[in-house]
Structures are given as C-alpha cells and as structure tokens.
Amino acid sequence: MKRFFIGVVVALTTIGSVFAQQVVADKVVAVVGNSAILYSEVVDFSKQVLQQRRERGYTSDRSAMSEALENLMLQKMLYNQALIDSVEINLDGVAESVDKQVDAMIADAGSIAALEAREGKPVYEIKADMRTMAEEGQYAQMMRMTIMNKVTITPGEVEKYYNSLRTDMLPIVPEQYVYAQITKLPSSTTLVKQRTREKLLEMRERIVGGARFDMLARMYSQDPGSALQGGEMDFMSAESFEKPFGEALTKLQPGQVSGVVETVYGFHIIQLMEKKGDLYKSRHILLRPTFTDLELAEDLNMLDSLATEIKEGHISFEEAARLHSDDKYSKQNGGLVTNHEMLEMYGANDTSYSRTVFYKEELGADYTYMRSLKPGDISTPFQSADMRGNTLTKIIKLIEIIPSHTASLANDYLQIEEIALQNKQQREFEEWLDKKIATMYVKIDSSMDTSEFENKAWIK
Numbered sequence: 347m348k349r350f351f352i353g354v355v356v357a358l359t360t361i362g363s364v365f366a367q368q369v370v371a372d373k374v375v376a377v378v379g380n381s382a383i384l385y386s387e388v389v390d391f392s393k394q395v396l397q398q399r400r401e402r403g404y405t406s407d408r409s410a411m412s413e414a415l416e417n418l419m420l421q422k423m424l425y426n427q428a429l430i431d432s433v434e435i436n437l438d439g440v441a442e443s444v445d446k447q448v449d450a451m452i453a454d455a456g457s458i459a460a461l462e463a464r465e466g467k468p469v470y471e472i473k474a475d476m477r478t479m480a481e482e483g484q485y486a487q488m489m490r491m492t493i494m495n496k497v498t499i500t501p502g503e504v505e506k507y508y509n510s511l512r513t514d515m516l517p518i519v520p521e522q523y524v525y526a527q528i529t530k531l532p533s534s535t536t537l538v539k540q541r542t543r544e545k546l547l548e549m550r551e552r553i554v555g556g557a558r559f560d561m562l563a564r565m566y567s568q569d570p571g572s573a574l575q576g577g578e579m580d581f582m583s584a585e586s587f588e589k590p591f592g593e594a595l596t597k598l599q600p601g602q603v604s605g606v607v608e609t610v611y612g613f614h615i616i617q618l619m620e621k622k623g624d625l626y627k628s629r630h631i632l633l634r635p636t637f638t639d640l641e642l643a644e645d646l647n648m649l650d651s652l653a654t655e656i657k658e659g660h661i662s663f664e665e666a667a668r669l670h671s672d673d674k675y676s677k678q679n680g681g682l683v684t685n686h687e688m689l690e691m692y693g694a695n696d697t698s699y700s701r702t703v704f705y706k707e708e709l710g711a712d713y714t715y716m717r718s719l720k721p722g723d724i725s726t727p728f729q730s731a732d733m734r735g736n737t738l739t740k741i742i743k744l745i746e747i748i749p750s751h752t753a754s755l756a757n758d759y760l761q762i763e764e765i766a767l768q769n770k771q772q773r774e775f776e777e778w779l780d781k782k783i784a785t786m787y788v789k790i791d792s793s794m795d796t797s798e799f800e801n802k803a804w805i806k
Contacts, residue, residue: 379426424486526681577629
C-alpha cells in the first residue's frame, strides 16, 4: 500500500527523541498552507524513518530524507485541513502527555539545568515546542480518521474486490479454533463484594480526612489505564461510562468524592475534578473482588467433578453448560463461545460481526489449556477472568480446529470485508489528498530532492 502514513505516528511517539538530537543549521525548506517545515525537522524525522525501518526489518532504496519530507508535508496538510474543518482533539490529554515526556527527559539529563544546557533553551520553551508538535500530530491523525471513517463498503463491493484478486494475492487465514466453555463465578461472591466495598469506604474516609486521592489511586487502583495517573481520566461525557458510574458522576460537585459505585468492572469511588458543559474530568479508584485460594478451590472441585461426569457419559457438555454455566453469553448455546461479550463492550450491535471462530492470539489464557486438546476433548478446570477482569473458573471443550487456508468468500467474509474496506479507504483518502494538494498552497525549496516523492502532485 503506497503513501503509508507514518508522519503522525512518529510525531506522537518520538517527540522526546527528536528534541534530544543535536541542533541542525536551519532554514525553511517547505510550506504547506500556513505551516512551514524546517530543514532540522526533516533531518530529525529522517532518523525516525530509519529507526522504523530497522525495527520492521524493512530496507528501501528510497532516501530517508525524501520520505521524511513527504510525510511531514502530509502531516501539515492534514493539520491545516483539521483547523479549517474545526476538528476537535483532547488538548488537555496532549498537555499531560508532553509533561510526562519532559519529566522523563529531565530524569534522563539529571536535572532541569542539564536538560536546558543540552537543548540550548529553557525548559518552558522545550515544553512549548513539544506541545506544538504533539497537538499538530493529533490534529493530523484525527483529520485522517475523520476522512477514513466516512468510507463504507457494500457486500457487492466486497465480492468485486475478492474476484479482482489473483490467486497468489488472496489473504491467508491463520489457524482458527471453535470451542465451548462452562464457567463458574465464585460462590462466595456476595461476601467478597462486601469486603471490597468496605475497603473502598475506608479509603473514602481517608480522603475526606485529608489523604490524597491520587496517591491512593496509584497505590491501590486496579484500573491499569488510569492508576499510574492517580486515577485521572480525560474529559468525557457521562454517557461514555458505564451507567452507574456516569449517574454517580453527574451528582458530584468539583472536589466531591462519591460513595461506592458498582459496575461490571468492579467497585469504584469517584472524584469530580472539573466540569465543562456536558464533559466531566474525573478520577477514580477501582477495586475488583479478590478471592482466597480456599474460596476458589470450591469451584475448581465442582467443575472437576462435572468434567468427570461428562467424560463418563452421564451428561453432555451442552446440557451441563445450560444447567451449570454462569456465562450468559454461551450457556443457552451449549457453551459455544462467541464474540458477543466483546461486541457488547464496544457497543457493536451489528449481528453480521458475530462469530464463533478465534485466532490463537485472541484466546489469551484459554489457549494454554486448549493447545494440548484434540477436538472433542475437555480441559481440566482452571482459573481465568472475563473481559472485564472478573475472576471465574472454567472448563473448555475443543470443538474444531480450522487449519490455515486461503481465504474464501464463503468461509472468511468478515476478513475479506475488512481488507476490502481498508483498500477502499486508502484509495479514497488518496483521491481526497490529491484534490487538497491542488487547492492548498504548497512550496518546496529547490535544495530539497523531490524526485523520490511517491505522490507527484506535491511538486508544483
């Protein structure tokens, strides 16, 4: 796929390393819209291009400077269009990310003074420059996503795309698995939930008494996405959260801490930090019920006995699932595992995305117990967790192993649809880009080599 868009990715992930480079003699080498590109930017970006090539094991005859300049121009184009279209990004999130990167740079240099000496500018200028770059990258990335997300594809287009491919171009589908499960939630759940509530109530009392919410979140919260940030989350609407969480949030005044709130993820206490219109900036501490070995052993023993009954023919796996499984997504289907839980988590209501086959990489811990099974075999009981992190115990039955094969419309429609959509998105993005280049001011200094540009429309 040509014109691969790496500009935004590099700009967002390697800002710190860019600033750590030696200063290069500067001049403006290109202008796109209202944005200038400096020679030093191209040099630094070319180093990131080379680094990405090494990491991917990719070699190219194309000059890294040429690739860097073209990608920077693409990023400037998208950034300018994002401003024209009033695209929104999370500016507070960008600022927080830059603050963390600057803190890491200070730690690496040894002190603020050492960093300022190395970069030849005060730390507030370093931070301001990095923030400008990060914001530009975010705007460009969001603009590209806005364009791509408008593209849809019909079944007829998918079939046409598939029929246009030569046999040697058809995608290869890796090995897939179909399996069933019987899950049990710990029988002591009620007691353990009460223990968890009490722990959070104690933390709430400490916070009301003067303890720092962010410190307790870093120490105890089980939310991997926010714990290291002191439980802090970006501005979001109340509807973006699980309903009990969102409802509790709307009842708080800035600085207030909620009571204990239960969601499918566990138990929370929430603090509202700031409100802007319908958006809330908050932080929380999440605790999930944790069980003792003795409490979990009860379910292991129960499922071990049930597996024995199934193997001895006293009951079928399917009937045992209907009678004993706690998994609401599979028990009525004889334990057959689907992706319905994942679809529900992401609010995907289109049943066309429902499936019962999984790649090895999608199975997580289940694969550890599945890989030694033959179709029809039943695993020993093992402890696991659902997609929301809730503890459970399960046994699984391997139903079918689908060998790696060349994709076909009949058996692998969703995979082909995804590839066809990506192809159409890229094609329409390139068409959009060509039109924008034609209407936007673009100037490239004659000292820069443009002979290796993939999109010749840049050269005016």
